Amino acid sequence: MINKNITHMNDNKDDLLASAWNDKLTEDYVEQWGELLLHKKIPEFCNLLPSEIVLDIGCGSGAAVRAIASRLSTGHVTGIDPTAKMLEIASKLTVKDSHYQRVTFLLAGAEKIPFESESCDLVLAVNTLHHWVNVNDGLNEVLRILKPSGRFVSVDDLWQESIEYGQEQADDNEKFSCKHELKTRNGIVKLLNKNGFTDISNSEHREPDATASIITGYKA
Numbered sequence: 223m224i225n226k227n228i229t230h231m232n233d234n235k236d237d238l239l240a241s242a243w244n245d246k247l248t249e250d251y252v253e254q255w256g257e258l259l260l261h262k263k264i265p266e267f268c269n270l271l272p273s274e275i276v277l278d279i280g281c282g283s284g285a286a287v288r289a290i291a292s293r294l295s296t297g298h299v300t301g302i303d304p305t306a307k308m309l310e311i312a313s314k315l316t317v318k319d320s321h322y323q324r325v326t327f328l329l330a331g332a333e334k335i336p337f338e339s340e341s342c343d344l345v346l347a348v349n350t351l352h353h354w355v356n357v358n359d360g361l362n363e364v365l366r367i368l369k370p371s372g373r374f375v376s377v378d379d380l381w382q383e384s385i386e387y388g389q390e391q392a393d394d395n396e397k398f399s400c401k402h403e404l405k406t407r408n409g410i411v412k413l414l415n416k417n418g419f420t421d422i423s424n425s426e427h428r429e430p431d432a433t434a435s436i437i438t439g440y441k442a
């Protein structure tokens with residue numbers, strides 16, 4: 223059951239695009255990929271400040287949200303996800319965490335974010351951009367809710383080298399409704415450019431068990 227102290231359901235369910243993630247896919251995903259060393263590195267990847275207001279879009283079971291919360295003093299972190307089962311797992315795991323007072327979860331997708339304009343310092347997307355139903359709408363929402371000079375950070379697997387892009391991957395893309403072109407660093411950089419982000423940086427983090435592409439773009 224969802225913990226009502228930290229999870230709030232979106233009042234307007236019509237705003238929510240259908241999630242491609244059923245309960246079985248969700249549970250299998252969380253068991254295998256839900257809590258990685260990578261998630262612990264996220265505050266460092268984002269140059270997080272302890273006072274920042276942070277939104278994690280497509281937060282899944284909340285590992286990045288918990289890593290961020292553990293570094294906040296006066297700030298707050300909200301995780302949104304359109305998959306109710308993800309939030310159920312996220313809230314169960316987070317309520318055991320000593321930093322949970324700095325955390326909120328909301329049932330919502332990237333395409334309609336229940337936040338006021340110019341309210342966030344940092345918006346984060348970890349392994350999720352290629353799942354969004356409408357990526358351009360989602361990024362417009364990111365720009366709307368970021369404060370001037372706020373930043374968007376996309377953290378993703380290094381797909382090109384970690385996997386053979388063969389039939390198995392194509393099947394996976396189909397199963398999870400993934401956008402193939404957003405599984406490359408260049409694809410993400412192009413997308414941020416096209417959507418009006420500035421000062422885009424593109425780097426890789428390499429460590430055993432934690433390799434990632436980190437792409438940051440700013441609101442002008």
Ligand SMILES: C[S@@+](CC[C@H](N)C(=O)[O-])C[C@H]1O[C@@H](n2cnc3c(N)ncnc32)[C@H](O)[C@@H]1O
Nearest residue numbers: 280281282305308331332348349350353354355
């Ligand atoms: C691969 S999982 C990553 C979860 C989490 N960020 C992590 O690192 O473990 C992708 C997530 O994107 C979410 N998602 C799917 N469609 C979305 C959308 N339109 N907007 C935001 N998130 C979405 C899924 O529900 C799922 O939790």
